[in-house]
Ligand code: HEM
């Protein structure tokens with residue numbers, strides 16, 4: 001029993017059915033492991049590792065330059081709507097409690113989306129698409145994204161960032 | 176302090192008085208914590224259920240911080256310390272190495288608990304239990320963590336010292352029992368974990384005092400999760416040890432192969448501490464190679480260990496039952512198991528819910544890319560309520576129903592009620608987890624006051640199905656809360672008002688060991704069960720890759 005000490009030589013041969021299970025489980029574990037590098041080679045969704053050190057001040061400047069350069073496609077709820085050209089650098093910042101600016105993208109086109117935070121840790125979650133990345137102050141994270149659906153998606157903050165956390169919702173429109 | 180021993184009439188174990196009193200003290204602190212955490216759970220649950228939406232935002236975030244810490248840290252760790260004191264000195268019939276230090280560590284942990292809870296209730300620490308820098312709480316909140324971690328670390332050292340004492344004083348011969356071995360594994364992981372706690376909380380405390388200027392948020396997350404996730408591995412290891420213990424106490428099971436069981440525990444030590452990566456898979460600061468290696472604990476060898484325990488525990492039950500003559504078909508041994516015994520009910524629910532729900536979702540969401548469609552959604556909270564609540568907490572509850580008669584020496588006020596409690600909690604939790612996890616796959620965020628977005632700049636439309644699943648979560652949660660309340664009532668009621676257990680053997684019914692005639696006993700039933708498990712695992716895992724492939728392209 002599991003409460004008794006073991007005397008003498010207690011290791012015995014492993015039973016055939018146990019051996020079989022350990023073997024199957026090991027193979028399954030190796031498949032689990034192989035899936036991740038495989039998806040990096042063949043799959044369309046992989047966490048980026050294009051990251052740069054930045055500061056809130058530096059990143060804010062870049063975002064402001066990006067917004068000023070446009071092309072601007074109007075304004076919504078007081079936020080500029082930027083419709084960047086495909087294959088260009090696109091910027092969005094998170095701050096208490098707002099994603100800035102809002103974007104207008106084209107389906108099937110690729111953009112390099114730079115994300116960073118002005119203050120606390122935020123969570124970049126495309127809603128209801130369900131695509132999630134972390135946004136940390138001091139780190140400029142570059143996601144190369146290609147929208148494959150049209151319509152409105154929202155950027156919900158899904159890391160707790162203080163009392164206004166649930167109000168932090170931004171927007172991306174895809175045509 | 177003088178060592179006094181009694182011999183337990185039920186188990187024949189020699190019980191050191193200080194070890195026993197410390198087990199009582201830690202168990203009481205644990206039950207008080209689950210009561211606190213449970214009260215907060217009512218408020219949090221009723222707020223996240225959109226149809227009720229009870230609290231205002233500030234109270235919600237405060238209650239959520241309080242719930243997370245009291246449950247995940249205080250309830251679990253106090254109970255684990257009690258388990259260590261049992262599995263070391265008591266199982267080995269020895270004394271606790273340092274009784275006085277045992278009390279010092281307990282006082283430190285209680286002081287830490289008080290500081291943290293006071294900080295939260297005063298509104299000085301609305302930061303969640305993760306307190307991600309640069310979000311800052313009052314400095315005594317961090318001091319509370321340090322006191323608690325140091326206290327727990329000293330308690331773990333006391334456990335190891337007791338193993339040394341037992342060996343030196345020859346209170347046993349041969350190799351230590353499996354339960355002690357498992358507990359020692361948990362203890363080793365605990366030391367590594369608590370060291371991470373010290374590395375992260377000491378600078379963070381100094382930062383909150385203004386002595387250090389800056390804490391890097393990326394490094395904070397990396398080291399914090401060295402504490403946060405590794406401590407979950409203590410829970411897994413302690414829970415598995417309790418599975419073996421409950422199997423012995425309820426059906427007289429003997430591990431089918433000590434070599435296999437012990438090797439599996441060793442795999443936990445070797446690989447499980449890498450798992451802090453689970454929380455950092457979609458973070459900017461780490462490379463894919465680092466993420467893949469660490470999230471898989473080096474090629475999933477710790478998952479292998481859990482899959483091995485997942486077979487050897489039910490197999491040991493099957494063998495014991497078959498030896499008693501329950502040999503018909505594949506499952507007579509299971510059908511005629513003591514389902515009316517709260518300890519067995521807890522073993523069965525804890526093992527199957529942890530494996531089928533907690534384990535499968537955990538490994539799946541922990542795949543680097545699948546994390547993109549689960550990180551920080553309710554899928555994650557659903558996952559860990561299946562591990563640390565349906566798995567660990569139910570195992571602890573089942574064990575409590577042995578701790579009360581054997582250590583507090585009081586009969587349960589009602590064994591029937593205790594059994595009903597386990598089922599109520601387990602079934603409620605299963606519904607709750609199903610609702611929560613599925614709501615999460617509609618991208619419903621965790622730690623979020625209002626998924627109707629009534630006060631935000633934009634109002635994203637939310638699918639009706641997502642609300643329906645949040646409702647299911649609410650209903651299941653209420654059942655689980657009723658089960659949790661019953662647990663506290665039965666435990667406290669029995670300790671205070673239960674009949675005294677007389678010093679006559681057999682007063683507490685413990686399973687007899689089946690006769691070992693050296694015969695070979697097949698484990699066909701268990702083999703079928705584990706194959707069903709594997710099939711579910713494969714289906715769920717690949718479904719998630721399919722869902723992943725349907726979102727935007729991102730790299
Ligand atoms: C009847 C029992 C319980 C119910 C109804 C319940 C309910 C909930 C709910 C609704 C949340 C909020 C999810 C969110 O908004 O992100 C939550 C979070 C949480 N629960 Fe529970 N819970 C229960 C028991 C437990 C137990 C026993 C533990 C630990 C052993 C636990 C650990 C946690 C943790 C760690 C969190 C996350 C807190 C955070 O995100 O900071 N819960 N629970």
Ligand SMILES: [Cu+2]
Pocket residue numbers: 094095097121122123157158159160161165168
């Ligand atoms: Cu935010």
Ligand SMILES: [Cu+2]
Pocket residue numbers: 122123157158159160161162165166168
């Ligand atoms: Cu937020």
